[in-house]
């Protein structure tokens with residue numbers, strides 16, 4: 001029997017507002033514990049929450065970007081449970097009337113397009129953080145009251161890979177909108193997954209388990225793979241899956257049971273009496289819609305059309321808004337789109353990765369890249385030297401021409417100097433010369449490579465090519 005998985009995700013995204021959702025405390029990360037707090041967010045009796053308008057605006061932006069209906073009337077609800085990091089004894093969330101509903105996102109996996117339904121997006125406040133030490137536990141309430149979006153998908157996802165692609169796409173969109181930094185390590189984007197299995201092609205649903213606290217894209221895939229295999233094995237052995245919440249242990253590569261359905265909370269939701277229902281005028285939604293940035297899918301389509309880029313290039317360049325803007329700036333300054341794209345996708349992304357930098361924190365500018373391309377085009381430097389110059393400018397921000405002069409990287413175009421090198425290479429590789437003359441003409445590339453190596457990348461490859469062809473056809 002073949003099985004297929006049915007996966008739904010619940011994603012928590014921390015919003016990038018300056019202040020918390022129901023008070024004026026700062027949301028900045030990494031401050032001294034309990035310094036970003038006030039009577040409202042530490043849950044003192046008698047205080048009243050006041051809704052942060054920016055958080056609502058961000059929720060509307062997310063809803064529009066994910067094709068949701070924005071509810072003209074929604075309501076906050078109390079989710080009651082006791083935990084040391086939740087001093088009020090309840091979390092203010094939304095329950096039966098969330099702000100956004102019935103949206104979708106399209107994803108593409110191995111060339112196949114799939115639509116994943118978004119059931120709802122609602123706003124809520126984050127809890128604080130418990131820090132467990134050897135003999136004691138401490139509570140930091142700096143995070144208590146930071147605004148969150150909870151994004152819930154329909155059970156439309158079928159494979160761990162699709163789940164990971166969906167998460168990436170969601171993160172890209174949130175970052176484009178500038179409403180969440182998407183940092184999974186710091187917990188500003190967190191994912192829970194509901195998963196069950198059923199015989200392939202059947203319609204019903206099997207018993208599902210929920211995997212909590214998955215904190216990287218890689219773990220989304222791994223945790224789901226493990227859990228799907230675990231469930232299939234149970235069912236194949238005639239046993240049944242127990243409905244429960246499981247945790248992913250990344251070091252063991254396993255999920256383990258956290259609590260069963262019997263132990264599950266009854267949150268006793270009821271409408272939050274301290275906040276009026278949220279009424280959102282249509283004009284406000286339209287106004288927000290009017291200033292949404294171009295989203296990744298639209299940008300990708302435009303890049304393909306406007307710059308004749310291959311789909312792959314357009315996909316890579318539009319994954320981050322800042323990278324896409326860097327590309328467009330280089331093209332605007334006269335760079336050839338495909339050349340700019342090649343350099344960005346290979347050299348630039350490699351260096352950013354290597355130095356763990358964002359494109360916004362480097363001294364290298366689009367204008368530098370255009371200058372380097374120009375120097376190569378004019379034959380002042382070779383492509384290989386261009387890469388060296390690029391790495392240098394990446395670190396120092398120096399003018400490419402200055403780097404070329406300082407490092408003595410000018411291209412060798414003097415024919416007599418190049419001829420000496422060519423002769424030397426032919427002399428040292430007499431066997432290859434013979435083979436070439438017997439018709440193995442593809443060895444030309446080998447000779448060019450040897451000359452380039454001898455000149456430490458400075459020889460003009462065009463002249464070297466001509467000289468080699470000439471010399472090899474002579475004697």
Ligand SMILES: [Zn+2]
Pocket residue numbers: 020023024025036037038039040041042145
């Ligand atoms: Zn506060």
